[in-house]
Amino acid sequence: MVMPIGPLMIEHRTIEKMIALLAVEADSVAESGTVHPVLLDSAVDFIRTYADRTHHGKEEDILFRDLAKKDLSAQDQSMMQELINEHTYARQAVRDLVEAKERYLTGDTAAIEAIVEQLRALVGLYPPHIEKEDKHFFPAAMRYLSRAEQDAMLEEMHAFDQKMIHEKYKSVVEQFSAQRA
Numbered sequence: 505m506v507m508p509i510g511p512l513m514i515e516h517r518t519i520e521k522m523i524a525l526l527a528v529e530a531d532s533v534a535e536s537g538t539v540h541p542v543l544l545d546s547a548v549d550f551i552r553t554y555a556d557r558t559h560h561g562k563e564e565d566i567l568f569r570d571l572a573k574k575d576l577s578a579q580d581q582s583m584m585q586e587l588i589n590e591h592t593y594a595r596q597a598v599r600d601l602v603e604a605k606e607r608y609l610t611g612d613t614a615a616i617e618a619i620v621e622q623l624r625a626l627v628g629l630y631p632p633h634i635e636k637e638d639k640h641f642f643p644a645a646m647r648y649l650s651r652a653e654q655d656a657m658l659e660e661m662h663a664f665d666q667k668m669i670h671e672k673y674k675s676v677v678e679q680f681s682a683q684r685a
């Protein structure tokens with residue numbers, strides 16, 4: 505019996521691996537005083553497309569949306585709000601990271617500090633966020649949903665995932681063409 509939190513928890517394992525790499529990268533940037541922009545771009549793409557759009561997308565647009573219609577306990581309600589706030593915080597950290605990387609590319613070496621700071625913000629945010637979901641919020645959340653509701657949710661998550669690769673590469677083409685225009 506697959507629960508809708510199953511695929512989300514599998515995605516957590518992939519996010520954790522990237523976050524561990526970013527922890528090493530933050531130390532290496534801090535130590536060397538140089539940034540590998542291509543590596544950073546691929547980390548930003550991972551966080552935006554996979555961790556945020558695909559993963560937080562399923563959490564917020566499907567799981568949290570349906571739970572908002574349920575009579576959640578005060579504790580579960582406030583935990584869900586905390587999780588949403590943490591997603592917002594992660595989005596801001598990525599925006600600040602991209603902005604710092606752009607400053608670095610124009611020759612502003614002071615931007616290195618901001619890059620390290622935002623990398624460490626993400627490294628600090630994700631492991632406890634994921635643990636809160638895996639160990640506390642997700643198991644609690646499943647108790648509000650019937651088997652039929654869970655099945656419908658799984659199907660919707662699957663359809664959501666199917667859209668992602670098309671959305672991603674459509675946006676790659678659009679960005680490329682905007683740069684060429």
Ligand SMILES: [Fe+2]
Binds near residue numbers: 560563587591633637
């Ligand atoms: Fe989350």
Ligand SMILES: [Fe+2]
Binds near residue numbers: 512637
């Ligand atoms: Fe999550």
